[in-house]
Amino acid sequence: MRPEQYVKPSPSPRVIVAAVIITTGRVLACERSAPPEAAGRWEFPGGKVEPGETEQQALARECAEELGVRVDVGDRVGPDVPLAHGRAVLRVYAVTLLGGDVPKALEHRSMRWLTVDQLNSVPWLPADEPIVAELPPLLR
Ligand SMILES: Nc1nc2c([nH]c(=O)n2[C@H]2C[C@H](O)[C@@H](COP(=O)(O)OP(=O)(O)OP(=O)(O)O)O2)c(=O)[nH]1
Numbered sequence: 001m002r003p004e005q006y007v008k009p010s011p012s013p014r015v016i017v018a019a020v021i022i023t024t025g026r027v028l029a030c031e032r033s034a035p036p037e038a039a040g041r042w043e044f045p046g047g048k049v050e051p052g053e054t055e056q057q058a059l060a061r062e063c064a065e066e067l068g069v070r071v072d073v074g075d076r077v078g079p080d081v082p083l084a085h086g087r088a089v090l091r092v093y094a095v096t097l098l099g100g101d102v103p104k105a106l107e108h109r110s111m112r113w114l115t116v117d118q119l120n121s122v123p124w125l126p127a128d129e130p131i132v133a134e135l136p137p138l139l140r
Pocket residue numbers: 016017018038042043044045046047048049083090125126127128
């Protein structure tokens with residue numbers, strides 16, 4: 001193959017899963033405490049899918065670690081959102097709390113339950129904007 005024909009294959013993007021948790025018309029929003037450039041920005045709880053995990057398993061693990069709750073992972077919410085120049089993708093799922101568990105901010109600086117009218121009252125991470133835009137019908 002001539003050098004000009006060679007196209008470097010790009011590795012498949014790392015998947016970041018995150019949870020939309022809605023109870024009685026409010027969605028759970030969490031304030032990051034780190035890294036410094038993201039601290040004070042708001043997100044949905046979640047994190048990286050580790051090798052060997054399904055996305056659902058990863059999200060259940062992250063909800064246990066970050067919020068101390070057991071969950072059922074349901075349907076997708078919103079589009080895949082590219083992160084880090086396409087090296088990662090944010091994929092959000094609707095999640096239901098199990099057994100009356102109540103989320104606690106174990107790793108976040110703070111958290112809030114937002115009504116539809118409060119959705120834009122926090123500075124979301126930029127990638128979350130297209131997800132937040134899908135929430136009003138789910139909160140009404
Ligand atoms: N969890 C989460 N991460 C998000 C959201 N939006 C967004 O851009 N991100 C970015 C921030 C981070 O660069 C990346 C997730 O990293 P993370 O630090 O939460 O992942 P993790 O829990 O697996 O962390 P670690 O093991 O690497 O410390 O995705 C979101 O709504 N939730």
